[in-house]
Amino acid sequence: MLEGWVRIPSGCAIAGIINQNGQAFSGEMIARAMTVMHDRSNGLGGGFAGYGIYPEMKEAYAFHVLAQDKTGISQVDELFKENFTVILKEPLPTRRTAGVAGTPFLMRYFLQPQKENADADQLVAATTLQINKHIGGTFVLSGAKNMGVFKGVGYPEDIAAFFRLDEYKGYLWTGHGRFPTNTPGWWGGAHPFSLLDVTLVHNGEISSYGANRRYLESQGYHMTLQTDSEAIAYACDFLHRRHQLPWEIIAKVFAPPHWWEIDRMPAEERELAVALRRTYGSLLMNGPFSIIVGFAGGMMALNDRLKLRSLVAAQNEEWVFVASEEAAIRAVCPEPESVWYPKGGEAVIQLVKENVECHAA
Amino acid sequence: MQTQLIDACGLHYQSLNAYIRKAAGNGFQHYTLRNVNGQRFIGAGLSRSIRITIHGTPGNNLAAMLDGAHIEVFGNAQDGVGNTMNDGRVIIHGNASDTVGYGMRGGEIYIRGRVGCRVGIHMKAGLEKSPVIVVGGSAGDFLGEYMAGGCIVLLGENLTPAESVGKYIGTGMHGGTIYIRGEVPRDRLSQEVKVEYVRFEEDVKLQECLEPFAKAFAETFRFTEAFSKITPVGHRPFGSLYAH
Numbered sequence: 370m371l372e373g374w375v376r377i378p379s380g381c382a383i384a385g386i387i388n389q390n391g392q393a394f395s396g397e398m399i400a401r402a403m404t405v406m407h408d409r410s411n412g413l414g415g416g417f418a419g420y421g422i423y424p425e426m427k428e429a430y431a432f433h434v435l436a437q438d439k440t441g442i443s444q445v446d447e448l449f450k451e452n453f454t455v456i457l458k459e460p461l462p463t464r465r466t467a468g469v470a471g472t473p474f475l476m477r478y479f480l481q482p483q484k485e486n487a488d489a490d491q492l493v494a495a496t497t498l499q500i501n502k503h504i505g506g507t508f509v510l511s512g513a514k515n516m517g518v519f520k521g522v523g524y525p526e527d528i529a530a531f532f533r534l535d536e537y538k539g540y541l542w543t544g545h546g547r548f549p550t551n552t553p554g555w556w557g558g559a560h561p562f563s564l565l566d567v568t569l570v571h572n573g574e575i576s577s578y579g580a581n582r583r584y585l586e587s588q589g590y591h592m593t594l595q596t597d598s599e600a601i602a603y604a605c606d607f608l609h610r611r612h613q614l615p616w617e618i619i620a621k622v623f624a625p626p627h628w629w630e631i632d633r634m635p636a637e638e639r640e641l642a643v644a645l646r647r648t649y650g651s652l653l654m655n656g657p658f659s660i661i662v663g664f665a666g667g668m669m670a671l672n673d674r675l676k677l678r679s680l681v682a683a684q685n686e687e688w689v690f691v692a693s694e695e696a697a698i699r700a701v702c703p704e705p706e707s708v709w710y711p712k713g714g715e716a717v718i719q720l721v722k723e724n725v726e727c728h729a730a
Numbered sequence: 731m732q733t734q735l736i737d738a739c740g741l742h743y744q745s746l747n748a749y750i751r752k753a754a755g756n757g758f759q760h761y762t763l764r765n766v767n768g769q770r771f772i773g774a775g776l777s778r779s780i781r782i783t784i785h786g787t788p789g790n791n792l793a794a795m796l797d798g799a800h801i802e803v804f805g806n807a808q809d810g811v812g813n814t815m816n817d818g819r820v821i822i823h824g825n826a827s828d829t830v831g832y833g834m835r836g837g838e839i840y841i842r843g844r845v846g847c848r849v850g851i852h853m854k855a856g857l858e859k860s861p862v863i864v865v866g867g868s869a870g871d872f873l874g875e876y877m878a879g880g881c882i883v884l885l886g887e888n889l890t891p892a893e894s895v896g897k898y899i900g901t902g903m904h905g906g907t908i909y910i911r912g913e914v915p916r917d918r919l920s921q922e923v924k925v926e927y928v929r930f931e932e933d934v935k936l937q938e939c940l941e942p943f944a945k946a947f948a949e950t951f952r953f954t955e956a957f958s959k960i961t962p963v964g965h966r967p968f969g970s971l972y973a974h
């Protein structure tokens with residue numbers, strides 16, 4: 370039976386775990402949380418983002434690249450040589466796993482920009498978008514310092530085993546189990562989506578995709594991964610890196626208060642809300658969504674303003690958890706100190722404490 | 731009566747529910763489930779005289795289409811508790827998240843703690859049955875959305891009404907009643923509802939809803955403030971929306 374011929378009642382699964390003290394923990398933990406939500410996915414996409422996973426190489430840009438054929442890899446090699454020194458190139462470690470088939474070529478690079486004074490982040494972002502757009506069948510899973518994305522076609526727990534997540538340690542992990550509804554299930558289309566250190570896992574759909582996409586394209590972002598979720602990742606990069614907006618404000622761009630609420634705000638607050646809607650109205654994300662944005666040093670979880678998808682948060686000592694289901698949190702933290710249900714448009718933003726040295730930012 | 735003890739640790743929901751249904755068919759009526767974590771549809775469709783006690787975090791759609799059974803949860807429940815429930819009783823000692831009582835048409839749900847969004851969405855009553863949901867703590871947005879019948883009571887323990895309720899209460903509501911302890915700020919209510927204030931001692935329906943709740947959690951009530959009683963303005967809130 371082919372996808373689309375049979376209805377499987379399901380929805381995507383997302384989860385995020387952060388240690389505020391910046392202590393690294395095994396990727397096995399996020400895999401265990403995702404396993405509990407197995408039935409939210411249908412085996413057509415699973416993926417993870419880990420932060421702080423390459424401490425020995427934390428000054429280099431780590432690139433995870435997938436290619437359908439070796440020509441793609443050679444083209445990527447050529448492109449990297451133009452602007453970067455390749456410190457290390459190796460196959461991304463994997464293990465044979467039942468339930469993961471049709472594996473593309475998966476490579477890992479550690480790169481150093483050749484020109485020291487140039488805007489390295491801009492160069493890395495441009496290189497990422499260039500590979501995705503111009504090298505056929507070849508896509509960047511992630512390209513940033515001290516982090517990486519691991520994703521593919523399969524259930525999340527199988528993808529975790531395949532990429533040997535238990536062998537990595539990071540201070541922040543996010544995970545996604547996919548139930549593709551409108552677009553194909555393929556390796557590049559699995560979540561997380563990333564640009565530089567920003568990663569995005571998403572449950573839902575963006576009905577404002579057309580408007581969001583047009584705006585982002587006018588700002589130099591090209592949608593190549595055949596899903597609406599990709600647009601949110603680029604919108605995060607645009608607002609956070611290029612426009613330097615804090616995450617609290619970005620949440621208000623994606624899920625702004627309604628006009629009737631703005632009308633009732635105190636003058637100063639109203640002025641800000643109106644300015645954001647006027648300036649970034651094209652990045653308002655309509656439609657049902659719960660998302661977790663990962664970035665160097667923290668994460669943000671957010672629901673659409675009408676709260677049309679599941680999201681639960683919990684805290685225990687220096688740990689903060691967010692997930693589609695409470696059971697996912699309890700699988701790795703049986704008795705959290707607090708559990709709460711964020712309201713629509715109410716962001717959960719959790720940063721690593723400032724004085725700890727674990728992230729690249 | 732013998733109680734079946736089931737360790738649900740690592741059990742898939744289909745195995746767990748199939749086991750309960752089979753045992754129920756063989757005449758077992760009491761079940762205690764331990765180490766429940768995320769298993770969906772527990773108790774789905776089970777009828778009268780079945781009793782299930784759950785320790786842990788039952789998964790989505792607990793007591794879906796419940797048809798008379800009694801379920802008690804020592805822990806938090808997830809989304810969709812009592813989805814399309816027809817009859818029976820669900821008691822939750824912790825919280826529940828979104829869409830409690832989705833399309834519920836009969837039976838009772840008592841929740842000691844907080845609830846998420848869209849509680850009582852599409853709840854309805856018929857000639858013989860009228861569903862009841864009572865929540866001890868706070869509720870998220872869209873309480874009683876498209877509500878067509880039955881009764882929701884929100885007690886908001888230790889909270890002011892502004893803290894205990896979300897926005898858009900009774901959006902699209904066209905039947906039934908929502909009681910909320912204290913005076914709910916007008917801007918939290920949808921345009922489809924009206925509000926009046928009643929005292930607990932004078933409202934028989936409210937007392938009837940709270941009596942089993944008090945019993946389930948061994949509570950005694952003494953309310954100093956009035957309840958906001960929220961009812962729909964009309965039976966067809968969107969009747970003229972698309973008529974030109």
